[in-house]
Amino acid sequence: MKVRVQRAPFDFAAEAAAFGGAGAGAVVTFTGIVRDCEGSLQRMEIEHYPGMTERALTRIAEEASARWGLVGGLIIHRYGPLVPGEAIMMVATSAAHRAEAFAAAEYLMDYLKSRAPFWKKEIRSDGEAWVSARDADEQALTRW
Template identity: 60%
Template sequence: MTPRIVVTEDDFDLGSEADMLEQGPDTGAVVTFTGRVRDVAGGLRHMVIEHYPGMTERALTDMATQAATRWPLSGVTIIHRHGTLAPGQRIMMVGTASRHREAAFEAASFLMDYLKSRAPFWKKEVTGDGADWVAARDSDEDALDRWRS
């Protein structure tokens, strides 16, 4: 199983990505999660997402490989956008495929927790009042505790 890792400024087609994950002959379950830009406090004009090419792809590949060693996966897709994104636009997608739903759900949850706290992306929210970098949250770090063992 070779993970599909895409870091791009372009939007993606969720249906096409899920279809690709369904192609394995032993695939019985596909789980997808899509993250979108949301205007939590009101007044968000856009979000700017930055990353270091090469480093980012290696980190995402490592996360996908860790998931594949913990669960019997037939496919993993991680897509993360960068650049300027407006409220409502897709930021990212995680997709996992396995023979059984439990492995697909667990692996997707694992990847989401690691992406939220360990992926090398930097996010800046731009409002009418200025711009602020999005800080890491303790709750994101706490979510990793269940996977440490």
């Protein structure tokens, strides 16, 4: 499992093309995009603690790999200022079968959304505020 926490944008096509693994019968990829549902988001600022964040993501990636017998896995998560439409994160999983690859990818995405140690602040045209955890995101973790 590869884990990268980075400020710079990533090239999804290049990352997906380079991903895979011998023995994989299925590859699942997901990319999260900064969205502006209300039309007033100027940017999102994401903060993290270097070292702590990578350790936490590596731990959950290794857990997913062991639980679903992954052939390969990748987590990329960005930090710093991001504007609507920019890629914020990518998850890729490969496994012998699609069910395992999909389950592991969903598990990683649910974890990243609700428990990964990132702090997000939205800067809107009418002010700024830290993003709070959503009940739906917490609820999604209960299925695992």
